[in-house]
Amino acid sequence: MEINNINDFQVAENFKRYVQIDTQSDVQSTTVPSTEKQKNLSRILVEELLQLGIKDAHLDDLGYVYATIPSNTDKQVPVICFCSHVDTSPDSSGTDVKPLVHANYQGQDLVLPDDNKIVIRLADHPDLKDQIGNDVITASGKTLLGADDKAGVAEIMDAARILMANPEIKHGDIRILFTPDEEIGRGVDHVDMDKLGAQYGYTMDGERAGTLEDETFSADGVKIKIDGVSIHPGYAKGKMINAIKIAAEIVEALPKDRLSPETTRAKEGFVHPTSIEGSVEETVLSFIIRDHDTKKLADHEKELEEIVKTVMEKYPAAAYTFEVSEQYRNMKEVLDQHPRVVDIALMAIERAGMKAEKRSIRGGTDGSRLSFMGLPCPNIFAGGHAFHGKQEWVSVQDMQKAVLTILHIAALWEEVS
Incomplete structure (x- = not known):
């Protein structure tokens, strides 16, 4: 046939x-x-x-x-x-x-x-x-x-x-x-x-x-958990450390002209925030990391963590964790x-x-x-x-x-x- x-x-x-x-x-x-x-x-x-x-x-x-x-x-x-x-x-x-x-x-x-x-x-x-x-x-x-x-x-x-x-x-x-x-x-x-x-x-x-x-793409996920300090807002001067605001600073510090879905094409990779969830005391930032070259994922993740560290240096009483999970290759x-x-x-x-x-x-x-x-x-x-x-x-x-x-x-x- x-x-x-x-x-x-x-x-x-x-x-x-x-x-x-x-x-x-x-x-x-x-x-x-x-x-x-x-x-x-x-x-x-x-x-x-x-x-x-x-x-x-x-x-x-x-x-x-x-x-x-x-x-x-x-x-x-x-x-x-x-x-x-x-x-x-x-x-x-x-x-x-x-x-x-x-x-x-x-x-x-x-x-x-x-x-x-x-x-x-x-x-x-x-x-x-x-x-x-x-x-x-x-x-x-x-x-x-x-x-x-x-x-x-x-x-x-x-x-x-x-x-x-x-x-x-x-x-x-x-x-x-x-x-x-x-x-x-x-x-x-x-x-x-x-x-x-x-x-x-x-x-x-x-x-x-x-x-x-x-x-x-090869793909990883990253979860950044930020531990702030929650105090009654009426008595917060010099004491509160707002984890939501720290998360917002991290997002704002991401590259503006590269390494994002909005600025990349073809085989260029990116670091992409997908959600912010939490409260003053604890906020979780979720990212997806993508690149056709698997080895570059670690480079992107290192750059992201350096951004986090730079922001966190301003808040010595706060803390963070940085968790990478493999998604696919x-x-x-x-x-x-x-x-x-x-x-x-x-x-x-x-x-x-x-x-x-x-x-x-x-x-x-x-x-x-x-x-x-x-x-x-x-x-x-x-x-x-x-x-x-x-x-x-x-x-x-x-x-x-x-x-x-x-x-x-x-x-x-x-x-x-």
């Missing part, structure tokens, strides 16, 4: 159904998954996989979906995994999403009907120039869309359907993994790697059609040791009719941590754009290209084995 001749896609229909199920994760929650409602979509996915004839599809207690498309070849083919996350970002509401299809897009402004102040303009979204004549899906203006990453979920599900219905497409065992809580940095915390049993993986969680990301460190996993994906993108583009991402994916857990795992486009906000969009045709890419990856691993 010629994969590129497939035209009975169901990916758009899948996607429109999935985005209407609220799966927003919650960074403040301590449960696993962080919100029980994520399982509402996961249960549907399991049922649909079982209906396709995938017999081992199941949802575990922690919100992870596992399934296997069995090998249909006599060759010894490495087991590969396709992974996407079911949760949507806490940054914008995912409740009552109304997906709208703007058929045969012609470059016009897309005014979203539930809030006409939300306008998706070609001038602001230059990738829309590649969508002339295509069908663009947006939300209605009150919510995000959820293309991050329900586009990836829908694409894997449609590829699974096509593979199960077309045994002439030869492939080895293919594992499917759907994770919760990726948007709050916990997406692979509880993956059972032995159960997964894959040798190579691909997250379907990228952006523009044709792109593959084999390089991410640049997956390129692993992928460079396994070039075939990237080469096959690039070849699959080309076979699906696109110009393949390998690039780095100023962020991380589940694949970042999976790579260091023993599953080399680059990130492939899912087609979504403007993630985490009300202007999020995806095109039907790009999702279809992602389905073809999955099919070609599966076939290529069998072909080269």
Whole structure:
């Protein structure tokens, strides 16, 4: 069967159904998954996989979906995994999403009907120039869309359907993994790697059609706890040391023209304050530290602590602690040791009719941590754009290209084995 001749896609229909199920994760929650409602979509996915004839599809207690498309070849083919996350970002509401299809897009402004102040303009979204004549899906203006990453979920599900219905497409065992809580940095915390049993993986969680990301930030978190001195404000002269004000001084002392998300691009790293919480007596400053060069994280952390020390010298009766925690590492460190996993994906993108583009991402994916857990795992486009906000969009045709890419990856691993 010629994969590129497939035209009975169901990916758009899948996607429109999935985005209407609220799966927003919650960074403040301590449960696993962080919100029980994520399982509402996961249960549907399991049922649909079982209906396709995938017999081992199941949802575990922690919100992870596992399934296997069995090998249909006599060759010894490495087991590969396709992974996407079911949760949507806490940054914008995912409740009552109304997906709208703007058929045969012609470059016009897309005014979203539930809030006409939300306008998706070609001038602001230059990738829309590649969508002339295509069908663009947006939300209605009150919510995000959820293309991050329900586009990836829908694409894997449609590829699974096509593979199960077309045994002439030869492939080895293919594992499917759907994770919760990726948007709050916990997406692979509880993956059972032995159960997964894959040798190579691909997250379907990228952006523009044709792109593959084999390089991410390396990431640390820093928590700075400041211990001040609390005194009744009516009798505080010469005695109170306000931890909140010290924290504010530290933030104010950060570099203004470099080392921040607002002033960096490409592979430049940053030191980014994400929250200040506390009281006069004790305040906690949280930072994320990012760089593509893992060794530079220590340099950024040293510079940050020097700033803290300089501020704290003015307050000898106060104290601080400086705690660094590893979050994830640049997956390129692993992928460079396994070039075939990237080469096959690039070849699959080309076979699906696109110009393949390998690039780095100023962020991380589940694949970042999976790579260091023993599953080399680059990130492939899912087609979504403007993630985490009300202007999020995806095109039907790009999702279809992602389905073809999955099919070609599966076939290529069998072909080269």
